[in-house]
Amino acid sequence: MTLAHNVFVRVTLRNGAYGIGEMAPFPEISGEDQAGSLRVFPLAAKVCLGQSVTHFRKVAKQLREVAWQTPAVRCGIETALLDALCRGMGIPLWGLWGGADVRRRETDVTLPIGPRDQVVDTARAWYARGFRIFKMKIGLEVDEDIRRIEAVCAACPHSKFVLDANEGFSLEQASECMKAMERLRLPVMLFEQPVAREDVEGFVALRRSGTIPLAADESVRSVEDARQLIERQAVDVLNLKITKCGVVESMDIAGMARASGLRLMIGGMVESRVAMGCSWSLVLGLGGFEFLDLDMPLLLAGDPVQGGYAYEGPVLQLWGGSGLGMELREEASSVIVVE
Template identity: 30%
Template sequence: MRIEKIELFAIRLPLKVPFIVSYHRYDDMPSVIVKLTTECGHVGYGEAVADEHVTGESLDSTISVIRHVLGPLLIGENPMQMERIHDVMDRAIRDVPAAKAALDIACHDVVGKKLGLPVYDLLGGRYHDAFPVTHVLSIGEPEAMAAEAREQIEQGYTAVKMKVGVDVASDVRRVEAVRRAVGPNVPIRVDVNQGWVNAAKTLQAMQQLEPFHIDWVEQPVKADDFEGMVEVKGKISVPLMIDEGVRGMTEMRRLTMMQAAHKVNIKLMKCGGIYPAKKLVHMAEMSGIECQIGSMVESSVASSAGFHVAFSSKIVQSVELTGPLRFAEDIGNLMYDLPFIRLSDEPGLGVDVDEAVLSRLTTATYVIGGVDHVAQ
């Protein structure tokens, strides 16, 4: 089996409501969809959701890298040979994990379809039967976040994750309002997205948050500040999760050596796809660091890919892949059984891509291994 053609679709996924985190407001979600076709006619889909603030990539740079660097190199390669696929990509260009993730995911999808197996069976087999889905609250006024949290818990969600990171005082008011709204027993996770900057502000915030009994706090300091994470971890009683600080194996090795967090949020867009994500999971497991598979707010395609990693990994104890639930329109049909997610046993990613919706959301297309063109 050889890769014959790679098609790229630049799309913008419409959000039901804007998604706001400490460093950016998203009114829609730019995404690059990869359609990979083999010489025997099998088709696999992948996706890249780039984030300048996390991986240094943009929609345009991702398209350019796949179109001019990575895509042409993979034409003629066997998508089953994942170690070689990643070696070819890594030798060609450093970093650009979202671009590599799109191709990696498409390769896994097409191999699963070729073999008639779900992707999780390519990764060691299914371990988990289901995961609870956490509702994610983007940053807003305390009363609005509290009302949304109460509504979602009434609809069946069992936990909420709060985006914060504006400033300590207002963030404490947000958490207090949500805790009052959902009661004492609903788990609340707090994701700062680096917004508290350093250990001093984080410790100040955590002292004020003690009465509200949060489940864990995620990435409160700047991504590269592992020393700050170590200081925070040693002085708080709440579990600490690292996210933006771990992109690939270099950072994971640093995390495990320094024991800088209790938990790590692994995202396919940060590390380069399914294959490297499993490597990171194994590294974390060796050091007893619990894993979560997270999201950059992707469509059904990349969200499903993340779920396959999670469902095949014992050390993964939570997931946050809720992109499809946030979109007014999605290109795929990943099904949630709220408040849970359960994967099917369909081959590949188990997601059908609606070509009509994909065409409607597409702003530009490119073909590698055929005639290159742009569609307005």
């Protein structure tokens, strides 16, 4: 993807408080694109009119009923509602959820699949900026994947790795990759989505045979998905993304994971600091997130907002403003008004 077709949402409450959100549809995950999001948005937005923002869980349930196939729409509206609520209350968004773990945290940075020398050069550039956790995309060819990981490991001492296959392997290939990583003692923290979304039994078999923790991403897009993975003891970690589940449903999945003893990761799609700021707020407010994959704004050509949280190298900073603490830099080029 070279261009993000995202949509910003603004919600204004009767008391004048307002909030912003972001719809960041990602067809490869949910089948949702910008055109589909915009078709559903007016219907979803009308669900919110006249309702109390303090009843955001009730509103989120109604949004899921009308926009269950478009989670990016739910994410954008829910983020804007929660931002508006917190601005009206004069508290940061993470404060709404209790501020369970309010501290600066380190994110990984993503290395895409590419020629080995090119990936190593990219890794060295991020390493020079202080990054020590690399999320490496793999899943095309096991031997080349392993050689690429070894090359980055050699070029960037004391680094750790999250390996993300994005459903690219068969069970046999994933098992081969796992065994190679164990044999070479590569510093791998997680093996993310090694097999197809629906291959829960593949996860189960791989987890029983290997020692590297497994994380589900594409396989967990709803509370129902999370419940199935938990019941089958298929994974060690759930990767939550508000754009694929909505904000409130992501909160519910996080609660299920903690209650079941699973570890938590949080990531994002191709999102600006608006959606990512909401995810960062969940980390600060709910607590319990061990793995952070919140690097996407660093990979974008521009930043459409000002204010809010910031990055210092790989470290996400706190902010002092209410809500997300952000403002859009420019007026929208086109507007859909629902009132």
